[in-house]
Amino acid sequence: MKLIIDDANIEKIKQLYETFPVDGVTTNPSILARTGGDPHRVLRGLRDFLGSEGELHVQVLSTDAEGMVAEAGRIRAELGENTYVKVPVTREGLKAIRLLAASDCRVTATAVYTQMQAFLAAKAGAVYAAPYVNRIDNLGGDGVAVARDIHELFQKNGLKTQVLAASFKNCRQVLELVRCGVGAATVSPDVLEAFLKLDAVDAAVERFRLDFEGLCGAQATL
């Protein structure tokens, strides 16, 4: 499963890349707004950092298919053809996904709340479909189950589209989908950092150090 960072703060992303084995970056308009910077400059900075092969996902703002397709063209011209264009699975979005997939544009179908949205996006040629796990939970549904069912639905129907699970609030939601083997999960820096916030581990490592210090002194190493 790919592990992706759902953020656009370049300094934070560089720092996370030093520790975590991550595979790319997803953004959305709200995430870009949170940076407070010029979105074109922020996205170019991300592309420069990731290099031409790094996975970068960028969402369109238009609400009509024609506008989405035009925006996708501008996004790819500015950020490279391997940039995944995020298109919400609305009626117009589905139309745009078909057009974009036919022109070899890599599409991440986003704002997925239902299995049927994911199925339609996959049939239309999306590379990824992004179910919003925590937002589904907040509506009283079961986000992990929806993402898992979409993964199975793709496999049973011979669809190549991968689940890119999104919108997580905690590690358990992510882990359950790792166990299902979905294609990718995109997580916020907070959730990513929480993967390694383990007091028991820190305490165990400190105990080892103190025991060795008792034998060989404070600065000793092997």
Ligand code: E4P
């Ligand atoms: C990804 O495609 C979504 O934009 C993102 O994960 C939504 O996350 P949120 O529900 O935490 O805003």
